[in-house]
Amino acid sequence: MLELQDVHRTYRIGESTVQALRGVSVCIEQGEFVAIMGASGSGKSSLLQILGLLDNPDKGEYLLFGRNVNTLSEDEQSGLRNNLAGFVFQQFHLLKRMSIVENVRLPHIYSGLKGDFRKEAIACLALVGLEQRIDHTPNQLSGGEQQRVAIARALIRNPLIIFADEPTGNLDTKNSIEIMKILKGLNDQGKTVIMVTHENDIAAFAGRVITMRDGVIINDDLRGNVKPAGEKILEESGFDLHAAGQGSSILLNGRFVGFMAQAFQSILANKMRSFLSVLGILVGVASVIAMMALGEGAKGAMQEQLKSMGSNLLSIRGGSASFHGAAQGSGAVARFTFSDVDDIASLRTLVKNASGVVTGNARIVYGNNNWSSSLTGTGYDYGVMRSAVPVLGRWFTLGEIERREKVAIIGVTVVKELFGGSNPLGKTVKINRINFQVIGIAPAKGFSGPQDEDDVVIIPATTAMYRVLGKDYLSGIFVEVTSQALIEKAKSEIAALIIKKHRLKENDESFNIRDMTEMQKMLSSTTQTMSLLLGSIAAISLLVGGIGIMNIMLVSVTERTREIGLRKAIGARKNDIMMQFLVESVGLTVCGGFIGVLAGIGISLVLSFFAGWAVKTSLLSVVLAAAFSALIGMFFGLWPARKAAELKPLEALRYE
Numbered sequence: 001m002l003e004l005q006d007v008h009r010t011y012r013i014g015e016s017t018v019q020a021l022r023g024v025s026v027c028i029e030q031g032e033f034v035a036i037m038g039a040s041g042s043g044k045s046s047l048l049q050i051l052g053l054l055d056n057p058d059k060g061e062y063l064l065f066g067r068n069v070n071t072l073s074e075d076e077q078s079g080l081r082n083n084l085a086g087f088v089f090q091q092f093h094l095l096k097r098m099s100i101v102e103n104v105r106l107p108h109i110y111s112g113l114k115g116d117f118r119k120e121a122i123a124c125l126a127l128v129g130l131e132q133r134i135d136h137t138p139n140q141l142s143g144g145e146q147q148r149v150a151i152a153r154a155l156i157r158n159p160l161i162i163f164a165d166e167p168t169g170n171l172d173t174k175n176s177i178e179i180m181k182i183l184k185g186l187n188d189q190g191k192t193v194i195m196v197t198h199e200n201d202i203a204a205f206a207g208r209v210i211t212m213r214d215g216v217i218i219n220d221d222l223r224g225n226v227k228p229a230g231e232k233i234l235e236e237s238g239f240d241l242h243a244a245g246q247g248s249s250i251l252l253n254g255r256f257v258g259f260m261a262q263a264f265q266s267i268l269a270n271k272m273r274s275f276l277s278v279l280g281i282l283v284g285v286a287s288v289i290a291m292m293a294l295g296e297g298a299k300g301a302m303q304e305q306l307k308s309m310g311s312n313l314l315s316i317r318g319g320s321a322s323f324h325g326a327a328q329g330s331g332a333v334a335r336f337t338f339s340d341v342d343d344i345a346s347l348r349t350l351v352k353n354a355s356g357v358v359t360g361n362a363r364i365v366y367g368n369n370n371w372s373s374s375l376t377g378t379g380y381d382y383g384v385m386r387s388a389v390p391v392l393g394r395w396f397t398l399g400e401i402e403r404r405e406k407v408a409i410i411g412v413t414v415v416k417e418l419f420g421g422s423n424p425l426g427k428t429v430k431i432n433r434i435n436f437q438v439i440g441i442a443p444a445k446g447f448s449g450p451q452d453e454d455d456v457v458i459i460p461a462t463t464a465m466y467r468v469l470g471k472d473y474l475s476g477i478f479v480e481v482t483s484q485a486l487i488e489k490a491k492s493e494i495a496a497l498i499i500k501k502h503r504l505k506e507n508d509e510s511f512n513i514r515d516m517t518e519m520q521k522m523l524s525s526t527t528q529t530m531s532l533l534l535g536s537i538a539a540i541s542l543l544v545g546g547i548g549i550m551n552i553m554l555v556s557v558t559e560r561t562r563e564i565g566l567r568k569a570i571g572a573r574k575n576d577i578m579m580q581f582l583v584e585s586v587g588l589t590v591c592g593g594f595i596g597v598l599a600g601i602g603i604s605l606v607l608s609f610f611a612g613w614a615v616k617t618s619l620l621s622v623v624l625a626a627a628f629s630a631l632i633g634m635f636f637g638l639w640p641a642r643k644a645a646e647l648k649p650l651e652a653l654r655y656e
Helices: 044-051 074-084 100-104 118-127 143-155 173-188 231-237 255-269 271-309 338-345 398-402 412-419 461-469 484-501 516-559 561-569 574-611 619-645 649-653
Strands: 002-013 016-028 033-038 059-064 085-088 161-165 192-196 208-213 216-222 313-318 320-323 326-330 351-366 369-378 407-410 428-431 434-441 456-460 476-481 511-515
Touching: 002 044, 016 044, 016 059, 016 216, 033 044, 033 173, 044 161, 044 192, 074 085, 074 574, 085 143, 100 118, 100 143, 118 143, 143 161, 143 173, 161 173, 173 192, 255 271, 255 574, 271 516, 271 574, 271 619, 313 484, 338 351, 338 476, 338 484, 351 412, 351 461, 369 412, 369 461, 398 461, 407 412, 407 428, 412 456, 456 461, 476 484, 484 511, 516 561, 516 574, 516 619, 561 574, 561 649, 574 619
Parallel strands: 033 192, 033 208, 085 161, 161 192, 369 456, 407 434
Antiparallel strands: 002 016, 002 059, 208 216, 313 476, 313 511, 320 326, 351 369, 351 428, 351 476, 407 456, 428 434
16 A cells, blocks of 8 residues: 655755655555654654655655655645545644634545535544534643544545554543544554554554664564455545546635635634734725725816816907007907807808807996906807806897897806895896896806806897997807817818908917817816826825735744645645635735725715815726725735745644
């Protein structure tokens, strides 16, 4: 069954070399109970570790059922340990954060079999007389009971061989005898037991005693009759040596679910450290959500402001002439009239609407209140073009514009200053000492830079020109182009039309045409840049949180080195260990990300409520923050996970 041929093993301890095994050859048959004895440093533990696939010889061959296992990879040897062997250690190596049932069923996580195997674990505990203590933790058990749990764990996969390294070394005489009776009973059932001990009364339970000194076997005493079973026992058990060493996909079997359960147990076992770990991610995600909400809110507010300007708009204004170097003022050369508005509106393939405007200042009086405001005289289409149609009341009719009616639409600032909380509709106000009836309240637009867009009085353009301001020309013309793609063409056509009609020279500066979409693009670019800046600043805190996660995981790997050794001894492959630590890292960051999302939304609402800032939490920012937190956990957890996966089982088990 097990055969060593001229095996040598040398260790490096500091600068010195220790020859643990010097040409050991031994053959162990199925069903034997073998005790390996010798003084400290004799090589007995090294022999057991090589037989149990926890270590590899420097020289010589190890044949398992005729197959040289030295040629197998580390993962293939892990698969064999999980399927073929059960280990009972002197130090027990039980995980204190788990109940004894969970400790016993631990090897099944790495078996690739689906199911919780709780019933099988309880059955194994019943074999060692601990069925009444299944929900206790190792700290609640005596040393003898803990060793029984370790034996039950070794039996859960129904192994062919049980390796016991000083199984009674930490126990008193009574508990030692009980443990040995259990091992002897397992041997009587057909299990091969290979045990290391230095006590003669413990070795007396074995049917074969191998004595070692200075790395060689000096005596091999067969005390009982053992019937070699070899390949027959192997065939009857249904054990496939080749399949046992093969791995399988983590995601396609039961291992990944087990890793998740193990990861969250580890996280909850160190609540304070886990909380401090997720705190950095929590702050980072909350910052990202809050900052992006502020950016989106500012962008939304800006878009509302841009809507008030209208879409696809051109603003045509008269240029400024100069006389002996002195500017004469806007409109001093090219003066637009209503006929210009009609000519521009006739370009129907390019122009959707056109409206002339007249601007000036006015003193508005109602009762004992008076207020100075900007006055705008407009055409019929202006309300739709500039999103100025009243929310309360109505817009001017074409007849009112033609008849130069004295009707007015006032902004919310004017309403507040003149009327307070009363309804202004239908009331009469004096504009520059002329009575006007209020027919509407302009929609609120807020501030555009230092200018209050709500501090305005809108009246018909004809009324403004001939009754209030005494002008015979328009201050400018607003043109709505049919589509944004035609803006440049419309500008060229309108410029050519004005030059021809007013007999101006090419490139004449007596008028100018401004594209309002350029201002919209500039403002949109500004808000987008601000959002990116705020998001970048918040992302830095996420990065810092990720570094904190990496530090915590590195500490966790160091603290749990012996646990990693145990997991590898019971069959964990490199990918299993790496995946488990990655799941822990991602679990920490995802938990922090989830709490951070809630905190970020809460902070956004607080800022909106108390500070009055415009905020808008987008689903995209939530998804990005959560996904980024998971990626942070995966990225910064990769190095600690890889470091854990690279640990050798024997070195990890010996770690102090």
